[in-house]
Amino acid sequence: MSESAVAQAATAAADPAAGDPLLQVDDLKVHFPVTEGLLKRQVGTIKAVDGVSFKLARGETFSLVGESGCGKSTTALAVLRMQTVTAGRILFEGVDVTHHSAARMRPIRRRMQMVYQDPFGSLNPRMKVSAIIGEPLVIHGLAGDREAHRARIRELMALVGLLPDMADRYPHEFSGGQRQRIGIARSLALDPSLLVCDEPVSALDVSIQAQVVNLMMDLQRRLGLTYLFIAHDLSVVRHISNRVAVMYLGRIVEIADRDVLFNAPKHPYTEALLAAVPVANPEIEANRAQQIIKGEVPSVRNPPSGCHFHPRCVHAMPRCRVESPALRPRDDGRLIACHLYD
Amino acid sequence: MSEAIAASGAPALLRVENLSVRFRTDRGMVRAVDGVSLHVHAGETLAIVGESGSGKSVTALSLLRLIGDNGEIEQGRILFDGVDLGRLSGAEMRKVRGNRIAMIFQEPMSSLNPVLTIGKQVAEPLVLHQGLSWQAARKRAVELLARVSIPDPVDRLDSYPHHFSGGMRQRVMIAMALACDPKLIIADEPTTALDVTVQAQILALLKALTRETGAAQILITHDLGVVARYADRVAVMYGGRVIESASARELYANPKHPYTQGLMASVPSLDSDPGRPLQTIPGQPPDLANLPPGCAFAPRCAYARDLCRQGKPPLESIGPQHERACYGYE
Ligand SMILES: Nc1ncnc2c1ncn2[C@@H]1O[C@H](COP(=O)(O)OP(=O)(O)O)[C@@H](O)[C@H]1O
Ligand SMILES: Nc1ncnc2c1ncn2[C@@H]1O[C@H](COP(=O)(O)OP(=O)(O)O)[C@@H](O)[C@H]1O
Ligand SMILES: [Mg+2]
Ligand SMILES: [Mg+2]
Numbered sequence: 001m002s003e004s005a006v007a008q009a010a011t012a013a014a015d016p017a018a019g020d021p022l023l024q025v026d027d028l029k030v031h032f033p034v035t036e037g038l039l040k041r042q043v044g045t046i047k048a049v050d051g052v053s054f055k056l057a058r059g060e061t062f063s064l065v066g067e068s069g070c071g072k073s074t075t076a077l078a079v080l081r082m083q084t085v086t087a088g089r090i091l092f093e094g095v096d097v098t099h100h101s102a103a104r105m106r107p108i109r110r111r112m113q114m115v116y117q118d119p120f121g122s123l124n125p126r127m128k129v130s131a132i133i134g135e136p137l138v139i140h141g142l143a144g145d146r147e148a149h150r151a152r153i154r155e156l157m158a159l160v161g162l163l164p165d166m167a168d169r170y171p172h173e174f175s176g177g178q179r180q181r182i183g184i185a186r187s188l189a190l191d192p193s194l195l196v197c198d199e200p201v202s203a204l205d206v207s208i209q210a211q212v213v214n215l216m217m218d219l220q221r222r223l224g225l226t227y228l229f230i231a232h233d234l235s236v237v238r239h240i241s242n243r244v245a246v247m248y249l250g251r252i253v254e255i256a257d258r259d260v261l262f263n264a265p266k267h268p269y270t271e272a273l274l275a276a277v278p279v280a281n282p283e284i285e286a287n288r289a290q291q292i293i294k295g296e297v298p299s300v301r302n303p304p305s306g307c308h309f310h311p312r313c314v315h316a317m318p319r320c321r322v323e324s325p326a327l328r329p330r331d332d333g334r335l336i337a338c339h340l341y342d
Numbered sequence: 343m344s345e346a347i348a349a350s351g352a353p354a355l356l357r358v359e360n361l362s363v364r365f366r367t368d369r370g371m372v373r374a375v376d377g378v379s380l381h382v383h384a385g386e387t388l389a390i391v392g393e394s395g396s397g398k399s400v401t402a403l404s405l406l407r408l409i410g411d412n413g414e415i416e417q418g419r420i421l422f423d424g425v426d427l428g429r430l431s432g433a434e435m436r437k438v439r440g441n442r443i444a445m446i447f448q449e450p451m452s453s454l455n456p457v458l459t460i461g462k463q464v465a466e467p468l469v470l471h472q473g474l475s476w477q478a479a480r481k482r483a484v485e486l487l488a489r490v491s492i493p494d495p496v497d498r499l500d501s502y503p504h505h506f507s508g509g510m511r512q513r514v515m516i517a518m519a520l521a522c523d524p525k526l527i528i529a530d531e532p533t534t535a536l537d538v539t540v541q542a543q544i545l546a547l548l549k550a551l552t553r554e555t556g557a558a559q560i561l562i563t564h565d566l567g568v569v570a571r572y573a574d575r576v577a578v579m580y581g582g583r584v585i586e587s588a589s590a591r592e593l594y595a596n597p598k599h600p601y602t603q604g605l606m607a608s609v610p611s612l613d614s615d616p617g618r619p620l621q622t623i624p625g626q627p628p629d630l631a632n633l634p635p636g637c638a639f640a641p642r643c644a645y646a647r648d649l650c651r652q653g654k655p656p657l658e659s660i661g662p663q664h665e666r667a668c669y670g671y672e
Contacts, residue, residue, distance in 0.1 A: 067537035067538070067539065068537055175626045175627075177626070178626075205393035205394055205564065205627060206393065206564065206566070206605060206608055206609050207393065207604065207605060207608050207622065207623040207627070208626070208627075209608075210608035210609070210610075210620040210621065210622045210623075211622045213610070213620055214619045214620055214622060217617075217619065218619075232537070232538065234538070234612065235567070235609065235610045235611050235612055235614075236610055238610065238612060238616050239610035239614070239616045239617070239620070240616075258616065259616075262612065272539060273538065273539060274612070275542075276538045276539040276541065276542035277538055277567065277612060278542075278565075278567035278568055278570055278571035278572075279567055279570060279571075279611055279612045279613055280566040280567045280569075280570050280594070280606070280609055280611045281570055281594055281611065281613060282570045282571075282590045282591045282594050283591065283594075283595075284570075284613060285570045285571040290542075290546065292539075292542050292543055292546055293539050293542075293543075294543075296507055296509055296510075296539075296540060297537070
């Protein structure tokens with residue numbers, strides 16, 4: 001079997017809603033050249049995303065987790081076609097959009113929207129809240145007459161819990177949590193089916209984070225949204241996700257249902273990652289074996305041979321140094337890329 | 343651990359009494375710290391938790407008189423190892439800083455000089471404060487870097503800060519903190535910028551080092567998981583005040599301030615019930631330039647009464663080693 005055929009077999013087995021996924025990503029690669037000097041001579045390649053495959057069922061929350069630099073944001077941007085794809089396929093609502101031109105992407109982009117980490121950075125400071133929320137409608141020529149446009153903005157604001165009298169204010173007048181509500185309202189303006197959420201609550205204080213997490217879960221139920229969710233806070237990921245993919249240096253090492261993954265992580269990296277997260281309960285912490293993983297994530301410019309994780313892995317075997325493990329389905333429905341389980 | 347230390351009756355290494363700090367800003371006077379009292383014993387880790395802007399960093403910085411020209415310590419006493427720090431001259435205070443009390447910040451890059459080698463930066467304080475020769479200081483620097491588990495410390499002496507990862511820079515900061523055998527280490531969000539596996543390494547290192555040397559640690563964080571794993575005792579801050587303090591176990595098992603209760607309930611945890619709506623605290627954190635006259639939490643508190651909107655409740659003992667600033671709702 002070719003590598004991509006293996007990847008495809010793997011995604012098929014992990015498909016929670018066989019048949020009709022909203023999004024399907026097959027063997028996605030996003031590579032960046034490393035250049036040097038004035039002539040921009042290429043001296044290497046950053047394989048930011050290196051053969052990633054997954055599917056999103058309609059209405060689910062699928063999360064990407066892993067330490068910074070492992071390729072989460074690049075994957076998200078590639079899915080939205082905001083990042084050039086080096087290889088692989090992206091199917092959205094059954095259509096292969098991998099090589100769509102900007103013009104052909106336009107109607108599709110309405111159906112897939114992004115929610116950013118820093119709501120302030122992504123909002124134009126000189127625009128009123130109503131203009132920010134309504135802008136996507138204007139850009140796509142869907143604003144309609146003035147009254148209809150204003151009614152839609154009011155509706156969107158109500159949807160995310162903003163009061164009508166906030167429409168004429170500017171972003172700086174709002175707290176972080178409210179700005180994230182503005183960002184979410186804007187991303188909902190075009191009635192998308194997929195929201196790609198890159199660290200949407202990471203910049204918020206915990207009490208505010210809870211409000212936004214609840215809002216997102218509530219909107220998902222009410223609007224039937226599908227989320228591709230990225231966060232480094234694994235407690236939030238566990239709370240909000242149906243399924244979770246763990247990434248390490250551009251590759252997925254494990255995909256499983258939320259409970260399967262958090263209750264019994266199998267890939268040695270998933271295990272190490274979960275062990276590193278402290279639980280907000282001193283009794284549990286006092287009785288937890290504190291096996292702390294050694295070393296740091298190596299440079300993506302020069303990743304280790306074979307399984308990228310082998311230099312830090314307590315179970316590494318000679319084979320791991322030379323052979324990169326494929327992401328393969330296991331009996332319990334999860335996918336693991338690890339020679340221990342072959 | 344904290345119970346044992348407190349029961350031994352030894353005086354606290356650090357005792358802060360009724361500390362208030364204010365800043366002149368273009369929005370007027372801002373009281374960032376308002377009557378804070380704390381103590382830490384030798385060998386103990388005290389966590390200060392609270393959301394951003396609650397006054398955690400200003401509390402820590404004012405212990406070392408590092409609050410800048412627009413800031414002023416309005417009142418309060420800071421007793422450290424029997425000495426009233428408020429009575430020290432600027433020169434005496436400089437000796438305490440980085441010598442008896444070391445501070446580690448969130449962003450090590452801001453404390454490291456980008457154009458000096460790591461070896462020079464670790465060795466320099468040893469030459470200046472401890473009178474070591476440069477040669478001896480370099481040797482000691484290698485020992486210190488090894489102690490914080492920096493690989494190949496001899497080779498790393500000639501590297502510059504930008505050659506190090508965020509986690510390795512934080513290890514360098516810890517090595518520099520340890521250089522003078524401090525009695526108190528203040529770590530202000532030391533791992534907030536780091537990945538979770540590196541965070542675990544750094545916090546475990548700090549804990550092990552304080553255990554070995556018997557130094558006390560003040561760990562400032564907003565992460566209730568970090569507190570649960572590493573702290574012996576906890577002080578919760580809100581709106582510039584300590585609103586509750588207790589041993590870590592007691593605080594999590596038995597939070598008594600409505601804000602602490604709300605905070606505990608609003609964090610999803612790896613052992614909580616997923617999928618269900620999280621409990622939330624309504625409203626927004628307070629604006630220190632515009633605080634309500636009474637309890638700063640009253641506008642968000644389900645139990646608030648008229649009394650709460652009029653006066654600020656003092657921090658009072660409500661059980662063994664458990665204090666709370668609340669007029670009560672029971
Ligand atoms: N435009 C780019 N050019 C070069 N390298 C990039 C670019 N975008 C991302 N990278 C690199 O790709 C890797 C993955 O980055 P990213 O997807 O942002 O990771 P994550 O979101 O998981 O933190 C990183 O090493 C990053 O430096
Ligand atoms: N140098 C300063 N000048 C003016 N205001 C300040 C200064 N430092 C801190 N503050 C204010 O004091 C308050 C508390 O800040 P800080 O102690 O840094 O909060 P925390 O560390 O809990 O996030 C904030 O509202 C902040 O704006
Ligand atoms: Mg990212
Ligand atoms: Mg701070």
